[in-house]
Amino acid sequence: MTAGTTGKRAGIQVATSPYGPDDQKxxxxxxxxxxxxxxxxxxxxxxxxxxxxxxFVGMPSFQAAGDPSYQIYLSHTPAGTAVDNLNNAGAEVNRHVCYSGDVIFMYxxxxxxxxxxxxxxxxxxxxxxxxxxxxxxxxxxxxxxxxxxxxxxxxxxxxxxxxxxxxxxxxxxxxxxxxxxxxxxxxxxxxxxxxxxxxxxxxxxxxxxxxxxxxxxxxxxxxxxxxxxxxxxxxxxxxxxxxxxxxxxxxxxxxxxxxxxxxxxxxxxxxxxxxxxxxxxxxxxxxxxxxxxxxxxxxxxxxxxxxxxxxxx
Structure with a gap:
């Protein structure tokens, strides 16, 4: 018996939807x-x-259960875009147009x-x-x-x-x-x-x-x-x-x-x-x-x- 239990059993069963065999709502x-x-x-x-x-980075999450914490990373920055020129627009244009983009990773x-x-x-x-x-x-x-x-x-x-x-x-x-x-x-x-x-x-x-x-x-x-x-x-x-x-x-x-x-x-x-x-x-x-x-x-x-x-x- 795990901590916090009282010996009771939940006795839960999976239900069949009254809305039909294909229902997912x-x-x-x-x-x-x-x-x-x-x-x-x-x-x-x-x-x-x-x-x-x-x-936000550092927010409460379920890391203790093995799930990843919230993370955000910039994948494009104004200065970096001018240096990388991945869009082939050229340094002059990329210094004029301030472009930022990011990636989110979370549970x-x-x-x-x-x-x-x-x-x-x-x-x-x-x-x-x-x-x-x-x-x-x-x-x-x-x-x-x-x-x-x-x-x-x-x-x-x-x-x-x-x-x-x-x-x-x-x-x-x-x-x-x-x-x-x-x-x-x-x-x-x-x-x-x-x-x-x-x-x-x-x-x-x-x-x-x-x-x-x-x-x-x-x-x-x-x-x-x-x-x-x-x-x-x-x-x-x-x-x-x-x-x-x-x-x-x-x-x-x-x-x-x-x-x-x-x-x-x-x-x-x-x-x-x-x-x-x-x-x-x-x-x-x-x-x-x-x-x-x-x-x-x-x-x-x-x-x-x-x-x-x-x-x-």
Missing amino acids: GALNLLTPAGQAAILARADASTVYDLSIDY THTGTHIDSLNHFGVDGKIYNGFTAEENLGSRHWTKGGAENIPPIVARGVLLDVATTHGVDCLPDSYAITVEDLESALSRTGLHLAEGDVAFVRTGRMRYWPDGGKVLGNPPGLSLDAARWITDQGISVVASDQECVEVGPSEHEDNWLPGHCHFLAEAGVPMIELVNLEELARDGVDEFCLIAAPIRLRGASGSPLRPLAMPLRG
């Missing part, structure tokens, strides 16, 4: 043109909250990002029963990748568990309960509806970019709370920490049972490391969310820039 099928139009009609675009974080789950449905599975299968034997190539999965995630236009609901508890940030490894989520909604008088994106605030992002306080032993959803929140018919779940769920795992048979539940069992993509501090500060608990990942074919995740606009009425 899962709960994102709940986003409809009518629903998107309705939520956009209520959006107050005079105030736009950027829920993403900057990418796809760095910074504010969304997890694709192929990120986690159970017993060699991902959501809708796609198997590694038939659908995992040399470079990436051929099913469930980030390119299947459509632009997300939906009602966002903030479940501010930290504020509900009267704290700036929940303690390390605090397992958010169903009662916590119900209390957070009760405090604002809101409820989750089909197709909503549920944002769970722990308060961790208030420490960004201090990696020692942002990453590791996160407060987050217990498996019971994760199952409750997907039962509400949400399309996406999001949080201001690195894995949405509590860590370490409370279950001896699964080191990230929340991931396996959301992605493989419920078909619900996960948005992680979202900055919810300004929404919490201004008491914006209901908003129009607009977000879209980079369409990285086959990728298990993609950078995301979520934008939130308060709702009228």
